[in-house]
Amino acid sequence: MSDLAFSSFTLIGVDALKFLQGQVTVNVETLAENTTQYTVICDLKGRIHFGLWLTKRNPESFEIVTTEDQSEEFAKHIKKFGAFSKMKLEPTGSVFPTFTHDRTTFSTEATDISAWKVQAITHGEAFITQAIEHVFQPQELRLHQREGVHYDKGCYLGQEVIARLWFKAKPKAWLHLIQATGTAPAQAEQLNKGVQVVNSVAVDDGYMALVVARPDALEELDVTVLNLPEYLSGDVARPA
Secondary structure (H helix, E strand, C coil), X not given: CCCCCEEEEEEECCCHHHHHHCCECCCHHHCCECCEEEEEEECCCCCEEEEEEEEEEECCEEEEEEEHHHHHHHHHHHHHHCCCCCCEEEEEEEEEEEEECCEEEEEXXXXXXXXXXXXXXXCCCCCCCHHHCCCCCHHHHXXXXXXXXXXXXXXXXXXXXXXXXXXXXXXXXXXXXXXXXXXXXXCCCEEECCXXXXXXXXXXXXXXXXXXXXXXXXXXXXXXXXXXXXXXXCCCCCCC
């Protein structure tokens, strides 16, 4: 059994697209309709505050899924920042994930969340919960390689820091998939000075985890580094 759960919202109104464009890291204007895209809202330091599965139905109607433990705080955030926007956020209840065609989608039909978690982690689909708010930067999680960050869009929360890292630097640590024996570590746990857990799941004889790590720090641990999907296996830095 998994204690992970998900909450769904609708965001509807003439200002919905404009508002989201100033909040999330993805370019909402060019987002394909009826396709669920994982993206994030960052804080002013460029670290991820909320993780969102965003589905654009049309420019005035969006469906948004967060982990349940972020849902209340997320709703307060939208109410605060969207107070003067012509739109309305409405909770629509619990939803359940399915991993198909290298993408997570949601429905009201119950699914095996533990099985989904294994698939998501195996495919490098890092996700944010309350335990890791304000910890990681999007580039560290390879979110740009998942089309969850666009560096050529307008301003949004944390954009200045995120863009500076992309255009002028490179993260010292980034997302890797590991497998090891023992008990699955908690989110945000430091396995050593250069390895921090994003998501983990118990499997036969041990666990798998997505970690943000310096490659040299991984070599100091008794873990097996597994291959991520090809689109997540390249250099996280901006191409020269």
